Amino acid sequence: MVFAIQRPGMAKWLEKLLEGGEVIAPVRGPCGDVVFSTIRSPAQVIWDFGNPLHPPKRFVLPQTDPLVTIKRNGHRHEVEPIYDDARRILFNVRSCDVKGIAFLTRMHEMEPADASYLRRANRLTVISLACTTPCPPGFCVCTDSGPFLSDGYDIQLTDVGKSYLVEVGSEKGEAAISVVPSLFRKATESELLKRKKLETAARSHFGQETCHFASAMRRISTGRVQDSLWDKMSDWCLECGGCNLICPTCYCFSVKDLRRDGTWIRCRMWDSCQYAAFTLEASGHNPREHRKERMKRRFFHKVSAQYYTRDSTVGCVGCGRCIKVCLGTTDMPAVVAAIRKGKWHE
């Protein structure tokens, strides 16, 4: 069922949600950036914003993620898992990020399932705000992850003027509106119609300059990308790893033990497959020694038919963050276009 909430009711709802646990939403940060932050009052929530550059994936997969404590007990070691049991609500998340979290959850559900990740994800309620005006670098229409969603959310909000449309997509979503049921009513026909119009208008915002995955996928999957093209493109990458770290669907990590008060805490940390040392082996051998090999691997994982078949989507939600964060010029649309056209900077 689709509900609606009047604009003034939003603050009341947020107040109730705040009573129940941590609410995280995009806010205007200390230096003008929009950042995801734990809010203390509904007044902090902003409604007109560009998507934060730093994605909300850290609330399911932190950059530094403690997994187990290791204690010495005589001649033995005791290993205890660390679980983050906090209940969190992600509020005003954009459609691409909802799809990003859904993608990560699918990956971590694969056997062997990742208990630490899933514990966090299962306790997270995702309330999204549909993008009535798509953001400039985004190309979510190419990845089926926006500007409006048909699944993946717990609740999807749409600003339809005097009220917000409230689409509930899961039990967690139902629980979130049940904290003050009186605020929600059945959506009217005109509200539903407005949503439809807004979605159509939003879709038409995307011009020709989008990201054409299909033809790039054909070339990548059948090994029809010239080696010399990877060579050329890799000279335009400065190996910062930013594309991986801010990517809502990247989840590569390394593991390191942190010493604290006589115990060791095994941490999972974000890593980047673009770093030379990511695949460096103890012998000194590196199967992906050259940058072009690492770059090839990244795009194979994200855009090949082999992975598409397994994941039922490309490894990209079209958020456009890699365009903003790339310290070179090898962001997703640029590389996809180069592969499709078979040329780079010509």
Place this chain on the structure above:
Amino acid sequence: MSTVPTTCPFCACGCGFYLLANKGELVGVAPSETHPVSLGRLCARGWGAHEAALWGDRLRQPLINRHGNLETASWVEALDDVTRRFRDLIAAGKSVGVLGSPRASNEENYLAGKLARAGFQTNNVDFCFHSICRPLFAGLEDVCGDYAPSISLNDIEASETILLIEGDLAQTHPRAAFSVMKAVEAGAHLVTIGYSRTQMARLSSLHLQTTPGNEGEVIDGLLAAVLRPGGGDRTSLAIPCEGYDALLRNVEAVKITEEMRQAADWIAHATRATFLMAPTSGYGDQTRNAAAALATLAAVTGHLDRPDSGLLPLLARSNVRGACDMGVAPDRLPGHQPLCDQRAQQRLQDLWGKKLPSTRGLEAESLLQSVSGLIVLADDPSAVLPMGGRALAALGKIEFLVVLDAFVTPPSRIAHAVLPIACFAETEGTLTNMEGRVQSLQVATQPPGEARPGWQVLAELCARFDAGVSYNSTTDVLREIAQAAPRYARMEQRASDDEWGGRWVKDPDRGKFKLYATGAAALTSAERPHVLVRDGAFDWGRDPLVSFSPTLSRDSQSQQKLFPNGFVEICKQDADGLGVPVGRQVKLTSVHGNAVVPIRLRADLKPGVLLVPYAFRDHVANVLGTDSVTAVKVEQA
């Protein structure tokens, strides 16, 4: 979870980002789109900036040497010990000194200088990395009278021509390399001068290959090409140039290749041009001369006195500019004023209320060798100085060595007193990037154990040596800096409305330019036909910010493990010619001595050149001597 805006502690590009902390511990880094330098982008180092503070081997408690062992002590005990020992050394007429650091804030460096000058009454104050960048600064000062750049990083993107004296910009300054890439993507001509075909060289329109140390020769060629009739329009020079006629005579006989003519044409006819130079290799005065020639080229083509055009010296470590500006030099006072400047001396004496020494002090390398008492602030001389092994040996011989650092380092292990201080994420302060932006460090988490902010410890030491006023905050220190260093005037007031990177050091007055050409000389001979060059790129692998970061330290740790005897890099053609397979050793002989080291292939080197990474320089110390480039004979070992 807290989100704290701060300044990157790695290179001197001075990016900004948010440190993320959870329950008092750092957990990550988030980029900022609004920061004027980083604009949402960070390099690998920036992305891993939180790691060293979290994972590093941290100094938590003051340590003093009791009966030959470093043992924990209270702050009062440790500071008493340092005070007593330094007073005794000074009373006995022994020399003492202080080493500041580009890893420390402006406030810490300023107080380190004040402690030396007003407290210990000596100009024995310097920082180790100064020995690497001094020749570059000197060359720029020869021409422009100052080392300050005349262009910002963002200006590079709009350049039509970029001349890059290439070390390996993509590795050393990724943020600057990004601007160069953007310019090239937009159609700029990139001209690189260097001895290897690096990533930036591969992106260039023209790569002018040199032998190491002979960059100046190519710059002379470019000078000759622009100065000869038809070389370009020089009527637009707004600032007078001295030495023009002598320059014309000097470049008269210089050979100009067709490539040089092309590059010179691009430079001379560009409305906007950028000149970039890192402290590179060079022997003797070669780097200084090359820098002077580069500045001369920029001056005579009118790019030094034109907006959005100019020269930017590329500094490897975050606060090199700040350390220099704070007067952490044996011959300079705060504000980079010469020690011999009577008015500057007098102003400082009035401000500090003490008579100050006027004798020039010793530079870092000689200072280590000759003082009996030394305070080392946040640095490891053995990792930074060109002769690392010799520096560590010298530290070991110092009668009383005090180390202020956040991390366990080789000097902290052999010090007589260790004072634990906060790292960049745990203290307030400012850093000055290579452009001259004065940017803030902010507290994202508390220092571990009993560690204190470095500025507080230095302020306490100043007070104990009768050189102190009481400072309640870093703003108080910055207020004093603003009085001591004219180019930082009113900096503390501007701090109150400190937007990201909003404050700038005042530009120096550019009175006139003095012009120079290098007059390069040949290095190799029939007896020693090869050249061994020490890679000029700073060895981040031994900086605690990298070595303690699990993500960032992997490459350098792996190299150290795989090559315990170091290596020199060589091209395949030379290795085949010698009949030495990869991993086997060669014998290198120079006028200084010889060494036997394994070889590794490197595709972008030209025949005749061998390169030793800075990290492995001590393995060929006998061959290099005090040089960074030397002619060698190479044989099978």
